[in-house]
Amino acid sequence: MEMIDRYIYAVTQKLPHSQRKDIAAELRGLIEDMLEERVQGGNITDKEVEEVLLELGNPSHLAQKYRGTKNYLIGPEFYYSYILVLKIALISTASVIFGVFIIQTIIDPVSILQHFIECIVSLVTALPSAFGWTTFGFAIADYYGGLNPKVLKTGNEWHPSKLAPIPDKNRQIKQYEPIINISVYTLLIAIFAFSNNYFGIWIFHEGFSGVVPFLNLEQYHSYLFLILIFGFGIIKECLKLVYGKWTIMLVTYMALVNLISLIAVLIMVNGPAFWNPNFMFELTQADLLTKGSEAYKTIRIIWEQSTLWILVLLAIGLVWDVVYGLIKVTKK
Amino acid sequence: MNDATEYMDKLMQELRRGTITIGVLSQLSKPQYGYSLVTMLAERGIHVEPGTMYPLLRRLEKQGLLVSEWDTNETRPRKYYLLSDTGKEVYELLVNEWKTIAQRLNNIIEVKGEGTDGDD
Structure with a gap:
């Protein structure tokens, strides 16, 4: 019966901790019921277990059904603002790095190659980090915003007269x-x-x-x-x-x-x-x-x-x- | 043909999603556990996979339409589900809505059929 344990583990490990025990017990009961129906009092072999597990399907799909519908980090409510802020963050970061590169080159033109390498290294490290932090911030906002029904309700109180x-x-x-201006300001601050x-x-x-x-x-x-x-x-x-x-x-x-x-x-x-x-x-x-x-x-x-x-x-x-x-x- | 079945699958999924809930709620004026519900509904021609039924029961419970209780007296422990007071109310409203929708859709489908016949 090790296969059953493995199956239950595969489903529940992808679920919130608080629900695991309960779902595991329920799932075990279900599998046993299904097996019993199949063999009608006879001996249960690996073949039957396999058939039942195949009927229940891929454990990740089952886990997904248990988890419900929220399978996204940043939902449609925040998506537009997220993309906007992401643009600002990436453009600002890139302009800071290019700006620093240009200034360094003016001050010390001999080491242009080294400045260029530094510029590339900064781009590779800073752009993903800007992306990451922006995403992180919005994911948090989405998580807490999603829990707060008021956020959704304000959107519903719409009336044509309010257009x-x-x-x-x-x-x-x-x-x-504003996006360009913010980038310029960020560049100046960095400089x-x-x-x-x-x-x-x-x-x-x-x-x-x-x-x-x-x-x-x-x-x-x-x-x-x-x-x-x-x-x-x-x-x-x-x-x-x-x-x-x-x-x-x-x-x-x-x-x-x-x-x-x-x-x-x-x-x-x-x-x-x-x-x-x-x-x-x-x-x-x-x-x-x-x-x-x-x-x-x-x-x-x-x-x-x-x-x-x-x-x-x-x-x-x-x-x-x-x-x-x-x-x-x-x-x- | 392949496209048609593909679209059909998607549409059926959407259609079933709502109707399964009504089916499940209809059987829960008395306590039932997940697999007994699957069998009961199957006997009445409504096939719900256990992998759909179990998560659905939990979701309905979380929404407050069902209450649940573990029964550990039998050979194996089972979780029994029952309509809550809200659940009963919601079920009655749902049934009324369903009847209206079914009736109106029937009207539309039949009227349209007659219409095309007439045009010919």
Whole structure:
């Protein structure tokens, strides 16, 4: 009767642990009933057992029937958003890797082959991992979303009067725009996070020989602010993606995000030792400037006022962002 | 011919899926175990494979239409299933629905048959 044990094991091992024992007992009873009907009190041989198991069919198919209908990781409810986010994740990751490759090649063109190999290696490792994490996230969402009947119910309360008007062509946000923007922001974040020391004045003495950085490299938070700005940028692009058209709500949210990011940047820039404290000194060290010259004085003034200027530029940019949105909303 | 049987198989599968449930519920005003149900239905011309019946019984139980109990007094332990109160209610509603559907389909099939005859 070992064959029966094997069959039952093959079915139940593919089932949730909590049901195994019960199903195993029921299945054993069934097989015994079927055998008994076949032999009518006679001796049970391997031949009969085989026939009965063949009648019950492939254990994986039987297990599948016990498991029910949910044979997917990400169901139709989430599929569309899943594909969208997957596109964003893959394009962003790939653009970061290519961007880093291009920058490395500009800085150090001699080792282009090595950079290229690194680029390929990064692609091979990072793209599957981006794919994996996105899928993982959605699988979790699907699992818990599937358990929550409210998610399904909201879809049922549909009424023709709730149909959104077709957005004006001018107000529509093409889907690829936010996707491209998110990729660019991700690329910029990656560049600043991993090579913030290149953010400064580049010095060329018979080729690239170093950088006088703008930021205080000993303080981590000084380049955190760049990541912050781009991070808020990504949030805004996600909002655009969700709304799909310019509306007052979208512009309001964007204004809110801009305000928060401006405040955050204000706090950081005014924090201690944000900029490179030795910037002027390092410039003279690099023989770019002579102390006391006209150029030195001009650059010093610019350097000392840079905080103000950057904030002004940032504020203009963020205000323009909102104004642009308002123009799009009101445009006929 | 091959295509026709293939489509037929798929359609029959869909058709049977719903009707088997009605068949099973109809027999469970008294407690039955899986294999006894298979035999009872087979005697009345409705053939359900045990591999379909057993998972179906569990699903109906999970949905609350059936209640179950193990009987360990007999020679071998068996799990008996019985209609729950909800199950009884659902069964009656299902039967009414089924009768209406069957009647309407009959009408359509017969009327259409007459129609083509008339056209000829």
